[in-house]
Amino acid sequence: MDAAKRYFRSPAAVIGLILLLLVIAMAVSAGFLYPRDPLALAGRPLVWPFSNPRFLLGTDNSGRDIAAQIFYGARISLLIGGVATMIAILIGILVGAFAGYYGGWVDNVLMRITEAFQTLPNFVLLLVLVAVFGSTLTTVTIAVGVVSWPAPARLTRAEFLSLRNREFVQAGKTLGMKDVQLILGEILPNALPPVIVYASVVMAVAILLESALAFLRLSDPNVASWGNLIGLGRDVLRVQWYVSAIPGIAILVTVLAVSLVGQGLNDALNPRLKSR
Amino acid sequence: MRILSLAGRRLAASIPTLFLILIGVFLLLQLAPGDTVDALMAQMGGGDAATAQELRKFYGLDLSVPAQLGSYLWHLVRLDLGFSSIYGKPVATVILERLPPTILLMTASLSFAFFFGLLFGVIAARGVNRWPDTMISTLGLIFYATPSFWFGLMAIVVFSVYLQWLPPGGFEDIGTVQTGIWRVLDIAAHLVLPTLTLGLIFLAIYLRIMRASMLEVLNLDFVRTARAKGLDETHVITRHVLRNALLPMVTLIGLQAGTMLGGSVVVESVFSLPGLGRLAYESVVQRDLNTLLGIVFVSALLVISVNFVVDLLYARLDPRIATEG
Numbered sequence: 001m002d003a004a005k006r007y008f009r010s011p012a013a014v015i016g017l018i019l020l021l022l023v024i025a026m027a028v029s030a031g032f033l034y035p036r037d038p039l040a041l042a043g044r045p046l047v048w049p050f051s052n053p054r055f056l057l058g059t060d061n062s063g064r065d066i067a068a069q070i071f072y073g074a075r076i077s078l079l080i081g082g083v084a085t086m087i088a089i090l091i092g093i094l095v096g097a098f099a100g101y102y103g104g105w106v107d108n109v110l111m112r113i114t115e116a117f118q119t120l121p122n123f124v125l126l127l128v129l130v131a132v133f134g135s136t137l138t139t140v141t142i143a144v145g146v147v148s149w150p151a152p153a154r155l156t157r158a159e160f161l162s163l164r165n166r167e168f169v170q171a172g173k174t175l176g177m178k179d180v181q182l183i184l185g186e187i188l189p190n191a192l193p194p195v196i197v198y199a200s201v202v203m204a205v206a207i208l209l210e211s212a213l214a215f216l217r218l219s220d221p222n223v224a225s226w227g228n229l230i231g232l233g234r235d236v237l238r239v240q241w242y243v244s245a246i247p248g249i250a251i252l253v254t255v256l257a258v259s260l261v262g263q264g265l266n267d268a269l270n271p272r273l274k275s276r
Numbered sequence: 277m278r279i280l281s282l283a284g285r286r287l288a289a290s291i292p293t294l295f296l297i298l299i300g301v302f303l304l305l306q307l308a309p310g311d312t313v314d315a316l317m318a319q320m321g322g323g324d325a326a327t328a329q330e331l332r333k334f335y336g337l338d339l340s341v342p343a344q345l346g347s348y349l350w351h352l353v354r355l356d357l358g359f360s361s362i363y364g365k366p367v368a369t370v371i372l373e374r375l376p377p378t379i380l381l382m383t384a385s386l387s388f389a390f391f392f393g394l395l396f397g398v399i400a401a402r403g404v405n406r407w408p409d410t411m412i413s414t415l416g417l418i419f420y421a422t423p424s425f426w427f428g429l430m431a432i433v434v435f436s437v438y439l440q441w442l443p444p445g446g447f448e449d450i451g452t453v454q455t456g457i458w459r460v461l462d463i464a465a466h467l468v469l470p471t472l473t474l475g476l477i478f479l480a481i482y483l484r485i486m487r488a489s490m491l492e493v494l495n496l497d498f499v500r501t502a503r504a505k506g507l508d509e510t511h512v513i514t515r516h517v518l519r520n521a522l523l524p525m526v527t528l529i530g531l532q533a534g535t536m537l538g539g540s541v542v543v544e545s546v547f548s549l550p551g552l553g554r555l556a557y558e559s560v561v562q563r564d565l566n567t568l569l570g571i572v573f574v575s576a577l578l579v580i581s582v583n584f585v586v587d588l589l590y591a592r593l594d595p596r597i598a599t600e601g
Contacts, residue, residue, distance in 0.1 A: 119576050121536075127557065128568060131305075211425075215425045227423075241437075244430075259421060
């Protein structure tokens with residue numbers, strides 16, 4: 001409870017939480033507010049925002065409602081960001097836990113692989129994965145998750161290295177517990193908090209990665225995503241710049257919200273570090 | 277000398293990593309639908325199966341996967357990256373042509389982000405929790421959350437379309453042939469917006485790290501000693517604090533090199549710069565897998581060399597590292 005109190009004492013963390021709830025509310029209410037397909041033609045193309053009450057945020061190059069695409073885009077961004085983060089954290093925890101717990105050659109091999117992933121620019125690897133497996137919603141989500149795991153893996157490994165020789169682990173060993181039991185049941189719960197906090201960074205980066213991919217028209221073209229809309233608006237950038245501007249603000253707000261919440265959690269869970 | 281051997285050892289340790297990457301990506305690309313010959317045939321406007329067979333034999337694509345991998349690595353040792361059927365040139369040539377704009381862009385962005393990150397970080401740390409700090413930290417958070425391609429597009433709208441101060445894209449003005457200093461100035465004008473766009477997110481990261489690192493060093497005993505000696509504040513900051521606070525910043529350059537290279541893919545596409553990043557994008561769209569593999573190799577090589585330089589810098593900044601190792 002102390003942590004919750006500390007969290008709500010920070011104005012930045014509260015603002016972040018409000019913004020995040022707002023984006024989630026957008027994602028939830030999309031189907032209810034805009035029951036029609038967001039990618040269906042709705043009216044005349046390139047209507048400026050606030051000029052027609054039917055299209056509050058105007059329409060894009062082909063006459064699709066921008067507001068509807070923004071609301072549905074929140075779903076896609078949160079979905080891809082959330083699932084990709086879970087994949088990255090899961091792989092990261094597995095690799096980091098085994099490397100940190102066993103050490104020796106296991107650690108060596110796993111860290112070599114991690115290093116390889118970190119040496120290759122993750123956006124270049126993302127391009128390779130998309131080139132190989134195509135760009136549907138599923139493949140893009142998995143690809144974003146697969147390029148994001150090295151940092152959580154290193155973090156988990158560091159936690160495991162510092163925890164594996166503590167008394168409670170040795171007590172578990174004396175009791176005859178199996179390695180898997182020790183790793184999952186004893187060490188992992190203690191190693192988890194910093195990794196969970198770090199998940200917010202992974203999610204922020206994942207949302208940015210997907211939107212960049214969509215902007216380059218390499219993500220799924222059949223869903224209403226913010227990156228897709230920015231890429232589309234690029235064709236009419238000189239005059240109707242609002243088509244690109246509006247979804248960009250949506251991405252900015254979402255990523256900002258996720259980072260603020262993450263930072264707030266970090267400060268609340270590690271109060272000693274707050275003074276930094 | 278010690279420093280060099282230390283950094284050299286780290287460099288040697290990265291060679292297995294490089295091979296791991298190449299083998300991994302090579303095998304991954306085997307799963308890609310279509311190969312060079314398919315792309316080539318499509319470009320020729322189709323052809324019969326016999327021609328395809330012949331072409332596959334010519335490019336060595338009829339061999340088994342391990343044999344192909346072996347031959348690729350063998351060629352690579354002799355710096356032969358294969359042939360790009362899309363560009364009709366050796367991959368090495370294609371990549372070398374595209375390398376200068378990317379290196380120029382990365383160097384400029386890094387300098388921009390490093391210098392201003394340092395400056396703002398110091399200002400924020402000096403007035404911690406007062407308004408300059410709050411303002412700089414808030415701006416840093418916003419910059420961190422800004423998608424670079426979107427910032428680039430908005431910068432084009434403001435500075436190229438409305439104000440018409442800067443060109444909206446390209447590497448240099450191809451309408452007029454320029455030489456000497458005018459050409460340099462022309463390229464510089466073309467690189468202003470891309471540099472800002474790519475550097476923005478790194479500026480945010482650097483200023484945050486610099487601020488934290490300054491705050492930590494400012495509390496150490498030797499700073500109190502320096503103040504007690506009667507040194508003025510500027511002297512304390514520039515001579516005593518800065519050098520020690522710089523270490524995490526330098527580490528970050530190495531860690532971020534890959535991210536920056538990845539970011540340049542997007543930025544080069546926004547500003548249609550003929551660089552390595554744009555080439556990566558084009559080779560994905562055109563299914564030029566040979567070139568894509570070459571780019572993977574060169575980007576990994578770039579990241580490794582940046583880290584080598586960072587190791588040297590690090591030892592130079594903190595002599596303890598060279599003696600301990």
